[in-house]
Amino acid sequence: MPVPDSIDYLSTDPANNYPLGSESVFPNLDNYLRAHAAFIAQLRDRINSDGLPLMAVMWWGGVRASIPARMLALDGQVLNRTAYPALWALVSGGGYPVVAEADWLGDPLRRASFSAGNGATTFRMPDLNGKQPNGIGAATVRGDGAFAAAGPGRMQDAQNLSHTHGASSDQAGHHTHYFSGSTGASGGHTHGIRRGDYGGTGAYSVRQAESNVAGVEQTEPAGAHAHDFIGTTDGSGAHAHAIAVNSAGGDEARMKSATGTWVMRVL
Template identity: 35%
Template sequence: MPVPSFTPYEGLLPSEADPATFPARAEALMAWFTQTGAPQLAAMASFLDSIVGEAETLVDAVAALRDEVDLEALVPTGQVGTFYAVDAPAGWLALRGQVVERAAYPALWAFAEASGALDESGADVAQFGPGDGATTFRLPDARGEFLRGWDDGRGVDAGRALGTAQTDANRAHHHKLYTASMSSGSVGGFGPGGYAPGVGGGNNIGTGSYQEAGNSGVQLVEDSGGSEARPRNLAVLICIKT
């Protein structure tokens, strides 16, 4: 629908400062309003009403679409997410290594079977487990863990399967260890008949040499820190979409 046009009044407005022209100007203004202004304003009002009506129709259509479309379904089953909450929101399960019913979460069980991270032995708690082998399955236990991108053949973290756990480690490095040092050299003695203060005269003290004693074995640097290696972090609840 085209936007209605509006023609502004181009005549002179009535003014009390010019009483002689007031009647004629007022009559001309009224004629413009009756013939031009009012019809154009009515068309403009009708146009605005139609816009409001179309907007209301659009709002109703969006509401109906929202009711028909399950927004939760837009998040795929098996997606992992983190939440600042002690319990998982609706449609999610916390990864606590718990056993759940296959019948209660058929989509998640199908995902686990096809994920490549299902440990049939049930020994690896970082992967899905078979549960009782018939009616249940176990979720991975992500509590207290950092998530790391699967190497997938890149060679940065080689030799790991999807979903496997890894212990903490520090990269190999060196520490300097400083020790006191002494120089090698020789000492002189006294010949026969010589005199050494505090020793008695007439005795040969003799000569000798000395050398710095070397250190052997493993030198340890005093340790410090806690029971694991970790960066700064925030504690969140790791969950999986059902």
């Protein structure tokens, strides 16, 4: 039996593959081994080329230098039309949104599309760096550009975009405030009074001031004590009180995310 030269000659039925059980493998043993090694390589290439269709997008969590062959980062890079003819044919044929270069550069919200480049020899890839797919249970991966984590394999915690809140108290209307309390104890002391304040007679128990100031007498010592007081403040009119609320958060709103790159199959 001849040595097969293509993976297409292999059968899923072991009995139909070469060499047959009744056939001597010599002198073609080396050729059989080489053929099967070639089939493994063919299978590898088919998986690489046919496993993802042209323009398929996937998330790459490794470093950019190790992006797989036939894939390019979706970061807005400019490509030559002659270097990627199948990709450009699919784009220009309506297989993916494409806008004018000026619109792509002037409006960040248009950058999920290809651009027509210089209109003759180039075209531009979409820029999905730092973006996430939108849908039910949206993915939490993001690009490796601004605000990303420190490097591949790193995670970021969730945060809110820094913001402030306006706040005010309810207006209370015109009102006064009741207050009551007592003074602090002042220690034992006396109060000086003038004789003329009570006409020299009455219920006051007085004694001559120790300072011997003419016409001044003192009450008897009262001991340590405090004085109670009660009253209301003046009405302040209807008013409200300002309440300050401090801002919190970081410099963007984000979910917990991982660093990586969106890539597209281009060959």
